[in-house]
Amino acid sequence: MRTLLHFPISPASRTVRLVLGEKRLPFEPVIERAWEQRPELFAINPAGDVPVLIEDNGLIVPSAPVICEYLEEAYADTPLLGRTLAERVEVRRVAAWFDTLFAREVSGRFIDERVMKRLSGRGNPDGGALRDAYASMRPLMRYANELAENRNWLGGGFLSLADFTAAAHLSCMDFIGDIDWARVPALRDWYARMKSRPCFRPLLADRISGITPPEYYTNLDF
Amino acid sequence: MRTLLHFPISPASRTVRLVLGEKRLPFEPVIERAWEQRPELFAINPAGDVPVLIEDNGLIVPSAPVICEYLEEAYADTPLLGRTLAERVEVRRVAAWFDTLFAREVSGRFIDERVMKRLSGRGNPDGGALRDAYASMRPLMRYANELAENRNWLGGGFLSLADFTAAAHLSCMDFIGDIDWARVPALRDWYARMKSRPCFRPLLADRISGITPPEYYTNLDF
Numbered sequence: 001m002r003t004l005l006h007f008p009i010s011p012a013s014r015t016v017r018l019v020l021g022e023k024r025l026p027f028e029p030v031i032e033r034a035w036e037q038r039p040e041l042f043a044i045n046p047a048g049d050v051p052v053l054i055e056d057n058g059l060i061v062p063s064a065p066v067i068c069e070y071l072e073e074a075y076a077d078t079p080l081l082g083r084t085l086a087e088r089v090e091v092r093r094v095a096a097w098f099d100t101l102f103a104r105e106v107s108g109r110f111i112d113e114r115v116m117k118r119l120s121g122r123g124n125p126d127g128g129a130l131r132d133a134y135a136s137m138r139p140l141m142r143y144a145n146e147l148a149e150n151r152n153w154l155g156g157g158f159l160s161l162a163d164f165t166a167a168a169h170l171s172c173m174d175f176i177g178d179i180d181w182a183r184v185p186a187l188r189d190w191y192a193r194m195k196s197r198p199c200f201r202p203l204l205a206d207r208i209s210g211i212t213p214p215e216y217y218t219n220l221d222f
Numbered sequence: 223m224r225t226l227l228h229f230p231i232s233p234a235s236r237t238v239r240l241v242l243g244e245k246r247l248p249f250e251p252v253i254e255r256a257w258e259q260r261p262e263l264f265a266i267n268p269a270g271d272v273p274v275l276i277e278d279n280g281l282i283v284p285s286a287p288v289i290c291e292y293l294e295e296a297y298a299d300t301p302l303l304g305r306t307l308a309e310r311v312e313v314r315r316v317a318a319w320f321d322t323l324f325a326r327e328v329s330g331r332f333i334d335e336r337v338m339k340r341l342s343g344r345g346n347p348d349g350g351a352l353r354d355a356y357a358s359m360r361p362l363m364r365y366a367n368e369l370a371e372n373r374n375w376l377g378g379g380f381l382s383l384a385d386f387t388a389a390a391h392l393s394c395m396d397f398i399g400d401i402d403w404a405r406v407p408a409l410r411d412w413y414a415r416m417k418s419r420p421c422f423r424p425l426l427a428d429r430i431s432g433i434t435p436p437e438y439y440t441n442l443d444f
Contacts, residue, residue, distance in 0.1 A: 046365055047323045059308055063322070065287065066314040074307055085296055086281055092288040100285070101269045143268055 005032040005041070005052040008206040009115050009175060011099075011107055012064035013051040014168035015161075019068055021199025022164065023078045027053075029202070035120040065099065068161055080161045091155035094147065094162035098169050102144075105136035107169040114176045118210060141184050144170075148186035167194040171203055177214045181222065188222065196220045227254040227263070227274040230428040231337045231397060233321075233329055234286035235273040236390035237383075241290055243421025244386065245300045249275075251424070257342040287321065290383055302383045313377035316369065316384035320391050324366075327358035329391040336398045340432060363406050366392075370408035389416040393425055399436040403444065410444065418442045 004020065004027045006013035020027050032041060032050045045052045045062035053061040053070075061067045072081050082088045098107075110133050113125040144166065147154045155162025170191060173179050181188040194200060204218045216222050226242065226249045228235035242249050254263060254272045267274045267284035275283040275292075283289045294303050304310045320329075332355050335347040366388065369376045377384025392413060395401050403410040416422060426440045438444050 047319050059311065061311050062315055063318045066311060066318055069314060070307065070311050085292065088295065089281065089283050089288060089292050092291060093284055096285045096288055097269050
């Protein structure tokens with residue numbers, strides 16, 4: 001069976017798990033602690049990070065955006081990018097917004113400070129970095145909420161890679177309890193719809209030693 | 223005519239300029255100083271950065287990877303991603319390696335310390351950050367040199383987006399004089415081939431006030 005090297009609290013890994021699940025492509029998930037820098041990981045992915053998809057035919061596909069483009073081309077039955085050029089631009093734009101700006105300013109910082117530092121033995125969270133992340137979070141969550149208010153789905157009128165990418169970032173932050181959902185009611189409703197999809201179930205079952213997600217993390221109605 | 227908001231010493235902007243040039247798509251380049259955070263920039267790109275492509279039909283396409291995927295779909299005459307699934311995975315993987323790992327550890331740091339700090343009035347380069355960047359640079363340049371040694375082009379047997387992405391990062395670093403080409407002879411030969419392409423000419427003419435590129439920056443034979 002195809003294999004996915006992944007890490008549970010990684011938006012990039014979660015994006016790919018959701019897309020594989022939505023496309024109904026079975027896979028064996030294998031947890032990779034990339035910060036341990038196993039030579040075997042570098043041998044299949046010179047960037048040394050996860051996720052990495054290994055297909056049954058031996059094809060190795062590293063990095064979430066590359067995997068998602070590959071899956072879209074290889075398994076076109078459940079298209080997740082849209083059909084017209086303009087639709088595909090908007091889906092990729094929103095996905096890239098979460099993977100770059102939102103990751104750099106918000107989700108990446110929270111995950112690094114609250115999860116990765118502990119797991120990789122790099123000490124305690126830095127209060128200043130967390131304050132910066134909270135300050136950056138407000139306007140960016142407001143923008144995400146506006147998308148949810150004005151559209152059926154975050155990338156447009158249809159469920160797309162934009163939704164899975166956004167849900168991957170937000171679900172990691174929800175796991176560590178850093179989202180005040182009351183401030184973003186439209187986004188909260190959208191997220192409740194995302195959580196109830198079958199592809200989401202494995203993510204809600206993730207557990208990491210030493211971190212207990214809040215009770216509402218697995219509650220489909222919040 | 224189509225317009226590209228860009229910044230000269232930005233690997234993301236340069237990637238798109240090279241791809242537009244290679245595909246022979248005329249465009250009007252407009253310099254955008256994204257750090258000044260013009261509201262007009264946020265109105266067309268909520269991520270607030272460059273490059274942003276504005277097509278004649280009004281379609282706005284922000285972010286280099288999104289623009290490159292768009293150009294590949296909209297203007298397929300000069301394909302730059304390859305044909306088979308495996309070729310396309312490898313081209314996107316190498317491009318992503320430069321845009322993520324290489325940018326984070328090397329090119330992004332050099333450009334931020336030596337160019338962006340000065341232009342945006344954030345003080346002098348941080349010696350520690352530059353030392354870190356030099357230390358990270360060695361193994362990554364070695365890897366890039368291995369690609370150049372073992373293949374006709376960096377993404378495989380054909381000229382591709384991997385080459386333009388790599389050339390965009392390396393040409394920014396070359397502009398500020400931070401590459402010791404003698405250490406990476408295969409990459410140097412590949413770069414000389416890239417520099418001599420017509421699409422490269424506008425990049426070699428870029429000038430930034432207060433920074434003089436080394437003499438060999440514009441020398442096609444080094």
